[in-house]
Amino acid sequence: MRPTLIPLKTRILPQKNLLFLLLLFLVALSFLANLVWGSVNIPLDFFFGGDEGDEWQREIHANIVTRTRLPQALVATGAGMSLALAGLMLQTLFRNPLAGPSVLGISSGASLGVAFVILLAGPQLSTLFRHFALWGELLVIAAAFTGALLILLLILGTSLRLPGTLGILIIGIMVGYLSSSLVSMLKFFSSETDLHSYIIWGLGSFARLSPQRAVIFILLAGLPSLGLLTLGKTLNLMALGENYAANLGLNTAKARIIILLVAGYLTAVVTAFCGPIAFIGMAVPHLCKFLLRTGDHRTLLPATLLLGAATALLCNLAARLPGMDATLPINSVTAFVGAPVIISLILSRRFQH
Amino acid sequence: MSTLLNFNQLTTGYLQNRKTQEVSTQLSALLRRGELTCLLGANGCGKSTLLKSLCGFLPPLSGHIQINGRPLEMLNRKERARQIAVVLTDRVDNPLLTVAEMVALGRSPHTNFLGKMKPADHEKTWTAMEMAGIAHKRESPLNQLSDGERQKALIAKALAQDTPLIVLDEPTAFLDLPARVSVMHLLRKLCKQHEKSILLTTHDLDLALQMADRLWLLGKGPGIMTGAPEDLLLQGKLQSLFENHGIEMDPKTGLFQVRHSCFQKLRVEGHGYPYVLLRRALARHGIAPAPANHPHPLHVKITGHEVPLFHLHYDETSLVQSPSIEPLLQKIILLMKQDPSLFQDHKHFYNNPNSVQ
Numbered sequence: 001m002r003p004t005l006i007p008l009k010t011r012i013l014p015q016k017n018l019l020f021l022l023l024l025f026l027v028a029l030s031f032l033a034n035l036v037w038g039s040v041n042i043p044l045d046f047f048f049g050g051d052e053g054d055e056w057q058r059e060i061h062a063n064i065v066t067r068t069r070l071p072q073a074l075v076a077t078g079a080g081m082s083l084a085l086a087g088l089m090l091q092t093l094f095r096n097p098l099a100g101p102s103v104l105g106i107s108s109g110a111s112l113g114v115a116f117v118i119l120l121a122g123p124q125l126s127t128l129f130r131h132f133a134l135w136g137e138l139l140v141i142a143a144a145f146t147g148a149l150l151i152l153l154l155i156l157g158t159s160l161r162l163p164g165t166l167g168i169l170i171i172g173i174m175v176g177y178l179s180s181s182l183v184s185m186l187k188f189f190s191s192e193t194d195l196h197s198y199i200i201w202g203l204g205s206f207a208r209l210s211p212q213r214a215v216i217f218i219l220l221a222g223l224p225s226l227g228l229l230t231l232g233k234t235l236n237l238m239a240l241g242e243n244y245a246a247n248l249g250l251n252t253a254k255a256r257i258i259i260l261l262v263a264g265y266l267t268a269v270v271t272a273f274c275g276p277i278a279f280i281g282m283a284v285p286h287l288c289k290f291l292l293r294t295g296d297h298r299t300l301l302p303a304t305l306l307l308g309a310a311t312a313l314l315c316n317l318a319a320r321l322p323g324m325d326a327t328l329p330i331n332s333v334t335a336f337v338g339a340p341v342i343i344s345l346i347l348s349r350r351f352q353h
Numbered sequence: 354m355s356t357l358l359n360f361n362q363l364t365t366g367y368l369q370n371r372k373t374q375e376v377s378t379q380l381s382a383l384l385r386r387g388e389l390t391c392l393l394g395a396n397g398c399g400k401s402t403l404l405k406s407l408c409g410f411l412p413p414l415s416g417h418i419q420i421n422g423r424p425l426e427m428l429n430r431k432e433r434a435r436q437i438a439v440v441l442t443d444r445v446d447n448p449l450l451t452v453a454e455m456v457a458l459g460r461s462p463h464t465n466f467l468g469k470m471k472p473a474d475h476e477k478t479w480t481a482m483e484m485a486g487i488a489h490k491r492e493s494p495l496n497q498l499s500d501g502e503r504q505k506a507l508i509a510k511a512l513a514q515d516t517p518l519i520v521l522d523e524p525t526a527f528l529d530l531p532a533r534v535s536v537m538h539l540l541r542k543l544c545k546q547h548e549k550s551i552l553l554t555t556h557d558l559d560l561a562l563q564m565a566d567r568l569w570l571l572g573k574g575p576g577i578m579t580g581a582p583e584d585l586l587l588q589g590k591l592q593s594l595f596e597n598h599g600i601e602m603d604p605k606t607g608l609f610q611v612r613h614s615c616f617q618k619l620r621v622e623g624h625g626y627p628y629v630l631l632r633r634a635l636a637r638h639g640i641a642p643a644p645a646n647h648p649h650p651l652h653v654k655i656t657g658h659e660v661p662l663f664h665l666h667y668d669e670t671s672l673v674q675s676p677s678i679e680p681l682l683q684k685i686i687l688l689m690k691q692d693p694s695l696f697q698d699h700k701h702f703y704n705n706p707n708s709v710q
Contacts, residue, residue: 095446233468236458239447243410248461248514249434295450295494298468 016299019292023306027077030313034073035065037322068207071214076206076316077309078221079270080280084308085225086263087281088288088300092235093259094165097345100282101267103169104155104260105176106148110271111202112179113147114140118198119183119190137208140201141272148268151175156260164242165256203329204275206316213273221269225305228262232298235259239295278331279338280315284308286345311337357517357550358407359383363416365402373414376402379575380416384552386517389544391561392554393594394571400554401522403571407552408520409433421517434462438511440504440521448496452506455495456482459513478513484547485509485539501532508539512549519543521553525560533557537564559608562586570594583607615641617689617696623655631655631663634678638686640696651688651695653681 036042042061086101093099101107117139154175159168187195209217234255237245242252270277288304289295315337319328360382366375377399384390394400405411407418409425418425420436428436438459445455459481460474470478482488487505490498498506504524511519524540525533537560543549544566552569555561561568562582570578570590578590585591592602601612613636621631621642631653632642643649654664663681665673673684689696 230467233461233464233466236447236450236454236468237461239450240445240455240458241441241443243441243443244439244445246410246430247408247434247437247439248458249431250461251430289449293449293494295447296454 016292016294020303020306023303023310026310027306027313030310030317031073031077034076034313034317035069037317038064038069038320039323039325040064041323067211071209071211072207072316073313074214074218075209075274076312078218078225079206079274079277080284080308080310080312081225081305082221082266082270082308083277083281084284084288084304084311085228085301086266087283088285088297088304089228089231089235089259089263090281091285092239092297093256093263094169095239095241096169097286098282098342099169100279101263101270102276102278102281103176104172104264104267105151105174105179106155106172106264106267107271107276108176108179108183109151110144110148110268111183111276113143113145113150114201115183115186115198116147117143118201119186119194144272144275145268147179148264148271151179152261152264152268155264156257159256159260160253168260201275204277204331206274206312206330207327208275209273217269217273221266221273224262224266229301229305231259231262232296232301235297235301239297274330276331277312277334279334279342280308280312283338283341284311286341287311355386356383357386358418358420358552360407360413360418361416363403363406363418364414365399365406365411366414367402367411368414375414377571377575377577380577382569382577382579384518384550385567386550387544387548388550388566389541389564390550390552390567390569391565392552392569392571393556393558393561394554395573395594398571398573400571403577404520404522404552404554408437408439431462434514434516436516437518437520438514438516440507440511440519440524442522442526445495445503445507449494451492451494452487452498452509453478453482453491455506456487456491456509456513459510459515462514477515481509481512482506484512484543499532500527501529501535504528504532504536505539508536508543512543517548518550518552521551523554523556525555525557533560540564562591562608613637613639615639617641617693618643618647618649619685619696620645620647620649620652621655622652623661627655627661627663631678631681634682635685638682638689640685640689649695 032047035047036044040061042065046058046061046065083101087099090099090101090104091097094103155168155172158171159165162168187198190198234250237248237250238252238255238259240248242256245255246252267281284307285300285304288300288307291307292299292303294300315330315333319330319333321327360380363380364375364378365380366373366377368374380403392400392403402411406413407425409428412426420428425433447455457470457474457478460470460478461468464470464474479488482491485505485508487502487509490502490506493502495503495506508519508521508524511521521540524536528536540551540553541564544551565582567579568582568585568591570585572578572594578585580588580590582591586602586607595609599612600609602608603610615636617638617640619635619640619642621628621635622645623631628642635642650668652666654666656662656664657676660676662674662676663678664671665681665684673681675681
């Protein structure tokens with residue numbers, strides 16, 4: 001008697017469900033830790049309705065949590081899941097383990113947009129910045145988004161003309177170099193204070209957004225990410241290679257554009273609101289494949305989403321240096337998480353063959 | 354048997370920058386149900402281009418392809434995916450995907466946008482893996498399969514797709530001989546027992562001659578030659594394809610073999626299997642066996658019944674005596690270096706044309 005495939009699936013499923021539960025728990029735990037730990041540690045009782053401490057103390061804690069820590073945690077969650085999903089989709093599309101949101105040149109495009117605003121228009125805008133800080137901040141977000149979208153449109157345009165994906169990858173990288181070189185020209189001719197604010201932007205941060213903006217960001221980045229969970233079959237087919245995918249009835253040109261558009265959009269939103277965030281998009285999908293040992297994107301997509309959120313939250317926590325009066329730039333922490341993952345991946349591949 | 358696929362006056366090629374680049378012209382052929390057809394031809398003669406056109410990857414420059422009585426270009430993606438399944442040489446770059454998961458992807462044209470598998474889809478996936486003989490590896494990730502197993506898994510994926518036609522691009526490339534034979538046996542079984550039509554390209558001439566119901570021959574010129582392998586041999590069409598390429602047809606076996614240019618001769622007395630093998634070893638060094646009545650003093654005698662014994666003699670003097678061919682061959686090579694005249698054709702050796710019959 002042959003066993004049916006259905007028991008085969010159920011045999012794997014409890015394991016997978018357990019992993020998903022663990023991942024969900026990890027996200028919740030790191031979210032809570034982001035609220036609790038920092039330069040001031042907030043007692044857990046505060047969250048669970050304990051009555052310890054005086055009124056004044058509670059006021060301060062409430063302020064810290066709602067005005068800085070909650071928005072930060074929300075932004076980290078949204079950015080982590082968006083970048084990780086974008087990374088997974090691009091790695092599958094380009095069939096290249098080193099692809100990620102940064103290789104398409106989209107974050108470079110955002111940097112270019114911001115460089116134009118801060119460095120070129122800086123002297124003229126400095127009064128505006130001083131008097132209307134809010135508008136300055138919005139201007140930076142708008143500039144980053146515009147730059148990122150322009151590059152995305154350029155890449156989509158070329159993808160319509162080129163067959164295959166290698167060409168798009170190379171053009172993305174070259175466009176990235178070009179915009180970096182434009183940025184360095186702008187840097188060379190700009191004043192020290194402008195340069196400083198540009199560098200601060202380029203370091204990336206989850207802590208820039210006000211509570212209202214954080215909610216807007218979650219809506220812009222998080223909701224589309226949830227919609228992506230339906231792309232599992234499409235990505236599975238694309239991972240077989242475009243010819244096999246086409247033979248199995250997939251419109252590969254359309255699928256390619258959808259993947260590029262969505263991954264590009266997510267990268268653009270995150271970069272506009274948080275600055276360029278390195279390594280999360282590249283490393284989390286690998287971490288996910290390593291943990292789940294599966295190549296099925298219907299499982300990988302939700303797992304990558306959860307792990308991306310958890311990774312960003314933990315990186316944010318580490319960057320905050322709990323108990324100390326200083327913070328690290330987020331990219332210096334993500335690099336310490338991402339680089340070892342990439343290195344171990346390359347080494348393990350080398351040993352496999 | 355009924356025709357599944359046919360095309361008439363087809364021109365394959367590429368359209369690049371509004372310029373057409375023709376690869377093959379005036380192609381007409383048909384494919385019957387339940388038959389294994391091999392497409393043969395030298396590298397660069399347009400085999401892959403024809404295959405791409407038949408799979409619908411590349412629209413033909415002119416002419417029409419009909420499948421199941423309908424023009425191929427009239428089918429939408431999903432309909433086409435239910436008529437033709439492919440096994441390509443493309444690398445499947447998803448190392449952690451298991452065999453069962455990949456074979457299940459063959460059900461894609463039959464499932465919804467989310468890829469939801471119904472019980473019938475699981476059933477078909479199972480049957481496909483069993484038919485391809487890969488069900489025991491269903492939970493292995495693709496990177497842990499041998500080349501032969503990977504090829505069978507891909508064939509299972511094509512079977513799960515449940516199409517009347519399966520097209521394979523060089524399914525036996527990179528496989529060792531037992532794996533190649535096993536894949537070809539599998540494909541024959543699918544044709545005969547499950548009424549699949551199979552079209553494959555290969556460079557394995559011998560295997561194609563023995564396994565294919567029909568051959569399609571693609572040459573440098575226009576047109577395509579089709580027919581049963583034996584008919585094509587009788588008409589000399591296969592031979593003409595490989596003319597001047599150092600290959601010849603052995604009329605005794607009907608198979609092709611390497612043609613060596615033999616300028617030296619050596620008298621060999623013997624018969625049977627040891628004689629055939631010695632002749633092959635000598636041919637590799639450019640020596641053709643001369644008949645036993647060849648009057649030259651240097652000669653080889655094969656004696657022994659169960660175990661052959663090879664003797665190399667110069668007149669009556671024994672030079673080498675061995676049950677294996679290698680020592681004999683080494684002595685012959687040495688002699689050939691020292692005195693090539695020993696191996697000259699007797700015409701030149703005796704300088705007497707009349708001694709030849």
